[in-house]
Amino acid sequence: MIYTVTFNPSLDYIVSVKDFKLWNTNRTDTELMLPGGKGLNVSTVLKNLGMDSTALGFTAGFVGDEILRRIENIGFKSDFIKLENGCSRINLKLKNYDGTEINGQGPVIEHAHLEALMKKLDQLKAGDILVLAGSIPSSMPTSTYEDVLARLQDRKILTVVDATKNLLTNVLKYHPFLIKPNNHELGELFCLEFNTHEEVIPYAKELQKQGARNVLVSMGGKGAALVAENGEVYTSDAVKGRLVNAVGAGDSMVAGFLTGWLEQHDYAHAFRMALAAGSASAFSELLATKDEIMEIYDQLQV
Ligand SMILES: Nc1ncnc2c1ncn2[C@@H]1O[C@H](COP(=O)(O)OP(=O)(O)OP(=O)(O)O)[C@@H](O)[C@H]1O
Ligand SMILES: [Mg+2]
Numbered sequence: 001m002i003y004t005v006t007f008n009p010s011l012d013y014i015v016s017v018k019d020f021k022l023w024n025t026n027r028t029d030t031e032l033m034l035p036g037g038k039g040l041n042v043s044t045v046l047k048n049l050g051m052d053s054t055a056l057g058f059t060a061g062f063v064g065d066e067i068l069r070r071i072e073n074i075g076f077k078s079d080f081i082k083l084e085n086g087c088s089r090i091n092l093k094l095k096n097y098d099g100t101e102i103n104g105q106g107p108v109i110e111h112a113h114l115e116a117l118m119k120k121l122d123q124l125k126a127g128d129i130l131v132l133a134g135s136i137p138s139s140m141p142t143s144t145y146e147d148v149l150a151r152l153q154d155r156k157i158l159t160v161v162d163a164t165k166n167l168l169t170n171v172l173k174y175h176p177f178l179i180k181p182n183n184h185e186l187g188e189l190f191c192l193e194f195n196t197h198e199e200v201i202p203y204a205k206e207l208q209k210q211g212a213r214n215v216l217v218s219m220g221g222k223g224a225a226l227v228a229e230n231g232e233v234y235t236s237d238a239v240k241g242r243l244v245n246a247v248g249a250g251d252s253m254v255a256g257f258l259t260g261w262l263e264q265h266d267y268a269h270a271f272r273m274a275l276a277a278g279s280a281s282a283f284s285e286l287l288a289t290k291d292e293i294m295e296i297y298d299q300l301q302v
Contacts, residue, residue, distance in 0.1 A: 002046060002053040002258060003124065004131040005117075005148075006039030007140065008106040009057055009067050009080075009088060016095040034286070035070045036091055038133035038162065041248040044287050045255035045277055047076045051262065054079055056120060060107035061087030081116050083107045108139040118151060126156035129177070129258060133162040133251060142167070149174035162254055164188065172211035179212045180254055183219045197225045197235040214267070216257060216274060218250055221282075224275055228267040236275055239299050241283040248287050253278035256293065272302040 012035070015028040035044075043053045053076050059067055060083040067088055071078045089104025124130060130152065136144050149159055149171050158177035161168060164185045172179075183194045186203055194200045197219070204215040204227040213229040223238040256277025260270035276297035280288030283296075 001125075002043075002051065002129040002131065003121075004039035004043045004046075004053055004055050004133070006037035006055060006057040006134070007109065007144075008137045009035060009037040009040055009059060009064075010091040010104065010106070011063050011067055011070075011088070012036035012091045012093055014093045014095055018096075020094060020097055020100075030095070033070075035067045035074075038248075038251050039131060040067075040071065041251035041287060042131050042133060042255045042258075043071075043076045043078075044074055045248075045252045045281070046259065047074060048287065048289050049255065049259045049277070049293065050290065051255075051259050052077065056080065056117065058083055058107065058109055058113060058117070059088050060085065063090055064088035079120065081113055081120075083109070083113060106137060109137055110139070114140060114144065118148070121148060121151060124152065124155065124157050127158075129158045129160065131160040131162075131254060131258075133160075133254065135163070136167065143170070146170045146174070149176065160254060160258070162250060169210070172207060175211050175213055178214045178216060178254070178257060179207065180216045180218060180250060180257075181207075182250060183217055183222070186217055194219075195222070197223070200225050201227065201233055201235075216253070216271070218253055218278060220246065220249070224253070224271070224278070226267065226271045226274075228271075230267060232267060234268060234271045234302060236271070236300060236302050238275065238279050239296050241279060241296075243282055245285055246282045249278045249282040252281035252288055268302050272297055272300050275300055275302070 014032040016030045017026045043055045046053045055078040059080045086107025089106040091103040094100040160178040161176045162180045187194045200217045215227045217225045223236045226234040253274045257274035260273030276293045280292040
């Protein structure tokens with residue numbers, strides 16, 4: 001089973017407002033509500049690709065209940081810990097003012113809640129996959145990812161970590177199966193800026209030397225590079241298309257990679273599925289469907 005973790009899931013309220021004005025009452029032209037959070041995005045695209053997963057994390061209050069209801073509608077399993085206090089967050093996103101958003105805080109996660117999650121992780125079995133994606137809420141220790149991986153050590157569980165800065169470098173010693181920095185996040189680790197496949201490869205190899213098994217560097221419209229555990233390096237440009245909404249392209253890529261890997265245990269196929277899923281989500285308003293992904297898969301040569 002694949003497990004994804006979303007510590008602080010949200011209900012995203014995505015609206016467009018014509019001529020948005022500060023200090024005024026503005027009215028929406030279009031409205032959309034979706035469950036949000038990187039782990040939930042990964043679970044959604046896995047579901048679209050026909051793969052089962054269980055989403056873990058914390059929910060609270062009526063927003064938490066609505067998130068769970070929507071997850072059920074999408075059709076993947078979840079086993080969230082419901083907190084007694086507080087409320088899961090609503091994130092307001094202004095669609096036609098790219099990147100303008102007001103994100104809520106979410107509930108306070110206490111030590112006992114985290115311990116309850118750790119107990120659930122104790123049930124994972126050899127061969128299971130755990131995806132940890134995104135930032136850690138401020139009420140939780142910054143060592144949470146490391147603590148989780150330390151607890152999973154020596155249990156033959158494959159881990160995927162999509163995180164930035166120390167959150168990422170601190171887990172390398174636990175040999176995550178996959179890490180997926182984008183080129184900017186990779187650059188940040190080395191105080192450099194990367195724009196080409198050739199530039200990222202030596203640094204992806206360095207992260208592999210530090211412990212990561214597979215390093216997938218996404219590069220937005222420039223495609224991606226994979227330094228794989230088998231010693232092979234794969235690079236590809238992205239297919240050309242109209243960018244509609246890049247939010248969740250990275251999460252889709254993780255879902256595509258896992259699906260491809262589980263299907264064939266072949267890195268070229270996993271890389272191609274990853275690229276296809278990332279681009280298909282970038283070219284679509286919502287997260288990509290299987291048809292959208294496979295259409296792009298057929299156009300790629302890896
Ligand atoms: N404009 C684009 N055109 C074609 N493909 C794209 C585009 N943007 C993203 N992709 C595809 O999606 C993959 C992941 O995108 P990106 O590098 O932006 O991830 P990210 O920054 O981690 O995103 P996020 O964290 O918001 O999910 C890219 O490697 C590429 O395959
Ligand atoms: Mg990302």
